[in-house]
Amino acid sequence: xxxxxxxxxxxxxLGSGAVLVLIAILAQYTGNPVNSPTNVVGNMEGGINVTLxxxxxxxxxxxxxxxxxxxxxxxxEYSDSPADVILVTHDHGDHYQASTINMLQKDGTxxxxxxxxxxxxxxxxxxxxxxxxxLTFGPVTVTAFYMYTFSPVATTPAxxxxxxxxxxxxxxxxxxxxxxxxxxxxxxEYEELTGxxxxxxxxxxxxxxxxxxxxxxxxIQIIEPEYFIPIHFTEGGNNQFVSRxxxxxEATTNCExxxxxxxxxxxxxxx
Ligand SMILES: [Zn+2]
Numbered sequence: 195x196x197x198x199x200x201x202x203x204x205x206x207x208l209g210s211g212a213v214l215v216l217i218a219i220l221a222q223y224t225g226n227p228v229n230s231p232t233n234v235v236g237n238m239e240g241g242i243n244v245t246l247x248x249x250x251x252x253x254x255x256x257x258x259x260x261x262x263x264x265x266x267x268x269x270x271e272y273s274d275s276p277a278d279v280i281l282v283t284h285d286h287g288d289h290y291q292a293s294t295i296n297m298l299q300k301d302g303t304x305x306x307x308x309x310x311x312x313x314x315x316x317x318x319x320x321x322x323x324x325x326x327x328x329l330t331f332g333p334v335t336v337t338a339f340y341m342y343t344f345s346p347v348a349t350t351p352a353x354x355x356x357x358x359x360x361x362x363x364x365x366x367x368x369x370x371x372x373x374x375x376x377x378x379x380x381x382x383e384y385e386e387l388t389g390x391x392x393x394x395x396x397x398x399x400x401x402x403x404x405x406x407x408x409x410x411x412x413x414i415q416i417i418e419p420e421y422f423i424p425i426h427f428t429e430g431g432n433n434q435f436v437s438r439x440x441x442x443x444e445a446t447t448n449c450e451x452x453x454x455x456x457x458x459x460x461x462x463x464x465x
Contacts, residue, residue, distance in 0.1 A: 241256070241461045241462060241463045241464060242254065242255070242256040242367055242370055242372075242461070242462045242464060243255040243256065243459050243460070243461050243462075244372065244393065244423065244454075244459065244460050244461075244462065245457070245458070245459040245460075246423065246425065246454040246455070246456055246457065246458060246459075247262075247265055247266075247267075247268060247456065247457065248266055248267040248268070248456055248457075249264070249266060249267070249288045249289070249425070249426055250263070250264045250283070250288070250289055250374070250376065250377070250395075250397060250425045250426040251263065251264050251265045251266055251267075251268070252264070252374060252395060252425065253265070253275070254365060254367075254372060256334070256367045256370075257332065257333045257334060257367060257368075259278045259279070259331065259332070259333075259334055260275060260276070260277055260278050260279075261277065261278060261279045261280075261281065261334070261336075261365060262277045262279070262280045262281070262298060263280075263281045263282075263283070263363060263374045263395075264281070264282060264283055264289040264290070264374075264376070265277075265280065265291070265294050265295070265298060266287075266288060266289065266290070266291040266294050267291070267294070268294050268297065268298075270297075272297065272298065273297050273298070275298075276298050276299060276300035276303065277298040277299070277300070277303050278302070278303065278304070278331065279303070279304045279305075279306065279331055279334075279336070280295055280298060280303065280304070280305045280306065281306045281336065281363045281365075281374070282295075282305070282306065282307045282308070282311070282314070283308070283341055283360060283361055283362060283363070283374070283376030283377065284308060284311075284341065284354060284358070284360040284361075284376060284377065285308075285310075285311050285314065286377065288426075289376065289377065290311075290314065292314070292317065292318075295318055296318075304321055304329075304331070305318040305319065305320040305321065306320060306321045306322075306323055306329065306336070306338075307320045307321070307322060307323070308322070308323065308324065308338075308358070308359055308360050308361045309322035309323065309324050309359060310358050310359060310360070323338040323361055324338060324359045324361070325338050325339055325340045325341075325359060325361055325383075326338065326339070327361075333367065333368060334365060334366065334367050335365075335366040336363055336364070336365050336366075337363070337364040337366070338361040338362070338363060339361065339362045339363065339364055339373070339383070339387075340356075340361075340362065340378070340381055340383040341354065341360040341361055341362040341375065341376040341377065341378040341381075342354045342355060342356040342358070342360060342378060342379070342381060343355075343377065343378065343379045343403065343404070344379055346402070353377070353402065353403050354376075354377050354378070354403075360376060360377075361376070362374055362375045362376045362378060363376075364387075364391070367464075368464065370392045370393075370462065370464045371390060371391050371392045371393070372391075372392065372393045372395065373387065373391045373393065373394045373395065373417070373419065374395045374425075375394070375395060375396050375397060375404075375405075375413075375425075376397070377397060377403050377404045377426070378397070378404060378405065379404065379405050379409065380405050380409045380412050380413050380416070384413060384416045384417055385416060387416075387417045388416060388417060388418055389418050391417050391418075391419040391420075392419065392420050392421065392462070393419060393420065393421045393422075393423060393452070393462065394413070394414065394417055394419035394421070394422050394423070394449075395423045395425045396410050396413055396414070396422060396423075396424065396425065397410075397424075397425055397426030397427075398410060398424050398425070398426055398427040398431055398432065398435050399426070399427070399431070404426060407435075407438075407439070408439075410424075410435070410439070411439055411442055411443055411446070414443055414447050414449050415446055415447055418447060418448070418449065419449055420448075420449065420450065421449065421450050421451075421452045421462075422443070422449050422450070422451050422452065423452045423453070423454055423460070424436070424451075424453060424454075432453055432454070432455065433453065436451055436453045
């Protein structure tokens, strides 16, 4: 990263051609997920910080509270940023990791799981929810919502059966609402969310496990969030998705795409 500390003089000497190459190199750097916890401690003063972690992991910092959703594979340094609340959508290994939940504990951490995860609820002294349950944490309200996928053929069970009552989550911070879809297909219950969501965190696939491609665009059209943040992608999949579907999202919705790489933060200013 030494390219970042070029002096003005050196930049002048390089000339415009070299600077363009330099910009291209820097763009390449920022185009890749940065696996460093430089954003562990966010600005808790004003605004709402959303940090994309690994896979579908998200950290929200607002109102002097830190909320994690589906945290896995976190660098050790995150033990310095323990959780007030941890929300788990379901028990698959890319969403639930016992060691990470243990690492994020402090006095009073509330660990929330779908009721079907009884073993994990016992293990982490957790709170159980089913879709439409509501929990209040001071100025923040968390509503469990629906999350499921469909059986691809009659003989094969769905990877996330509706009967399991797995949960997505809506986090309401003074009327600023963040929706984390977990592993879900485009489900009929999304029509209840139309116009109520500020930021939608939606998975990009694979299509056997979650919504994918046009389905993601359809969900944005139905929910009509102000912002969309892609989650649950393989490295570079966020950029591929955005370059392929940006035009269609922008042509059919007022939603702004907020494309984050893993372990980077976006601050939303709320008035
Ligand atoms: Zn899953």
